Amino acid sequence: MISPDDRRQTAEKAIAEIAHIATLPEITMKIIELVEDPASTAQDLHEVISQDPALSSRILKVVNSSFYGLPGQIASINRAIVMLGLNAVKNIAIAASLVKLFRGGELTPNFSAKALWDQATAVGAVSKMISDKLKLGLNDEAYLAGLMHNIGIVVEMQYDRSMLIDVIRQTGVDARGVPANDMLQVEASVFGADHQDFGEALCRRWKFPKPFHHVTGYHHRPLELPSESRTLTCVVYVATRIVGRAEGGIRPDLVGLDFDRDVLDALSIDQATVDGLQEQYEALSKSQEDMAA
Numbered sequence: 001m002i003s004p005d006d007r008r009q010t011a012e013k014a015i016a017e018i019a020h021i022a023t024l025p026e027i028t029m030k031i032i033e034l035v036e037d038p039a040s041t042a043q044d045l046h047e048v049i050s051q052d053p054a055l056s057s058r059i060l061k062v063v064n065s066s067f068y069g070l071p072g073q074i075a076s077i078n079r080a081i082v083m084l085g086l087n088a089v090k091n092i093a094i095a096a097s098l099v100k101l102f103r104g105g106e107l108t109p110n111f112s113a114k115a116l117w118d119q120a121t122a123v124g125a126v127s128k129m130i131s132d133k134l135k136l137g138l139n140d141e142a143y144l145a146g147l148m149h150n151i152g153i154v155v156e157m158q159y160d161r162s163m164l165i166d167v168i169r170q171t172g173v174d175a176r177g178v179p180a181n182d183m184l185q186v187e188a189s190v191f192g193a194d195h196q197d198f199g200e201a202l203c204r205r206w207k208f209p210k211p212f213h214h215v216t217g218y219h220h221r222p223l224e225l226p227s228e229s230r231t232l233t234c235v236v237y238v239a240t241r242i243v244g245r246a247e248g249g250i251r252p253d254l255v256g257l258d259f260d261r262d263v264l265d266a267l268s269i270d271q272a273t274v275d276g277l278q279e280q281y282e283a284l285s286k287s288q289e290d291m292a293a
Contacts, residue, residue, distance in 0.1 A: 002188055002193070006193075007188075008193075008201065010192040010193040011152075011200070014155055014160075014191075014193075014201075015159075015202055017159060018155065024094075024097060024206055027049075027051060027097075028093060028097040031045065031048055031090055031094075032090060034048060034090075035086045035087060035090040042078070042086060045086055045090075046081060049077050049089075049093065050077065055096055056077055058097075059089065059093055060077070060080065061096075062092050063092060065121075065125075085140075087140055091144040092140075094144055095147050098147065098148065098151070101151070101154050101158075102120070102154060104157050104158070104161065107157070107161065107164060108168050108169065110168070110172070113157065116153060116154070116157075119243060120148070122243045122285070123147070123240050123243050124147035124239075125146070125281075125284075126239035126243055126277070127143060127145060127235050128140075128142045128143040129239075129277060130142065130235050130239060130277060133273065133277060134268070134269060138231070138235065142232065142235055145211065145212060145235070145236050146235075146236050148212060148215065148216055149219045149236050150199070151199045151202055151203075152195030152197065152198030152200070152201075152216060153195045153198075155198035156195060156198055159198075160191075163191055166190055167183065167190050170190075196216065196219065196220060199217060200216050200217030203217075211229070211232050214229055214233045215236050219236045219240060220237065222234045222236075222237045222263055222266070223266065227266070231267070234266050237260075237263055238259065238267065238269070238274065238277075241259050242274070242278050242281055243281065245278065259274060
């Protein structure tokens, strides 16, 4: 049994050795500081984002995705800020900057950096969908939290690719298509920590707000958090199950897993509502596939 202190030390050692992802891009940090300053205006935010055309383009791509649920196409950052507000655009800017970290090509026939990013964006979209449905008032945070939940796997990928490949192979499916092992247990045996430990450590390094520490560090065990701090993490837990049940993807060990009833109760959400969200996600996912075909 690995102690929490040993897990934390392992995660912090890994992050210290991959400095290229331990620091967010300078412009992203500027955006965070700007939005947290109550004296800032929409024009201030626009001026900062406009300094980076590539970031502007990525933000507009996120804003205009079908999962984000806005009517029509938004063609300018100014318009995005007006429609969404400074805080939402800040979170989307962070999300847009994160895509650079999800690089590394194909690790195995069933796992690639792109697949990890696709799964992250799907969980972000479903997290926002859940927040919308339950009227939690967490829509912007929910999208970013869902996008970031598996950032610990990115740490593993950048820290030791061969060890992550070993984890993926051990977490595969058997001849009947049944998942062979739980990914978290395999990670702990291979790395000495799991992707929740690595994700939480990275959020500490980035000085992100505590709710994101909780999401990255507890999205598979949200009820271990104090009751007043678990809502966002419970939302992401449900979103990961919805996405995993639909396609498995990078987490074959999630296929067919039932939802923890206590987590659903913590969100005051029933199974019928979850089933409706599952259908909504699968319909949106199919429409995106049809558009891409």
